Amino acid sequence: EDQVTQSPEALRLQEGESSSLNCSYTVSGLRGLFWYRQDPGKGPEFLFTLYSAGEEKEKERLKATLTKKESFLHITAPKPEDSATYLCAVYDYKLSFGAGTTVTVRA
C-alpha cells in the first residue's frame, strides 16, 4: 500500500524566513508526485508535478524537488499570503495524500 508522510505537521515562519517541507513516500510504482496548496474551506489547488528523481519545478517563491524516496517543497522569502496547508500526493493511477503541513507566515 502506498504511504505518504509529511513533516513537520505545522510550520510557523516570519516573513522572509525561508524553510523546507518534507514529503517521504513508499510506493510500488511511482508515476508522479504532486504538491497541492489548500486554503481553509477550499479544495486543494494543484501546484507541481514531479516525475523522476532529480527533477525540480519552481513557481514564484516555491520550488519542489524529488529524490527516489522523498520530495521537498522549499519556500524562499515567504510572504503572509503563502500561509496555507501544503499537501503532497503520489500518483499510481490514483492519488494517495499525506496529512499535509500547515504553514503560517507572520508579517
Add this chain to the structure above:
Amino acid sequence: NAGVTQTPKFRILKIGQSMTLQCTQDMNHNYMYWYRQDPGMGLKLIYYSVGAGITDKGEVPNGYNVSRSTTEDFPLRLELAAPSQTSVYFCASPPPGPPISGSDTQYFGPGTRLTVL
C-alpha cells in the same frame, strides 16, 4: 467550463439518515474520485471511477456507495449516516494521466462539509 462542481456545500444529518452528495464535471474526463478529509488528516480515497459504468473501492469505502451512469456525474451515497462520517468530502476529476504543470484547471471541487449528529 466550470470544472468540478459539488452540491450541497454544507449539510447536517441525524444518525441513520441518508443522503447523496452530488459531483459533476464538464471536462469530459473519465477519471473521477471521492475523498474525505478529516481535521488534521490527509485526503482518504473513498471510491473512484475510471469511466461510466465502472467504479471501484478506495481506502475507506465502508458506509458509502457510488454509481457512474454518465461521464459527467459521480454521486456518493450515504445510506445510514454515522457520526464517524462527519467530514469534508471532495470530488476530483483529473485529466488522463498525471496533472499537467501550469494548468489552470481546478481538478478538485469546492467540497461538501457534512456533520452527522
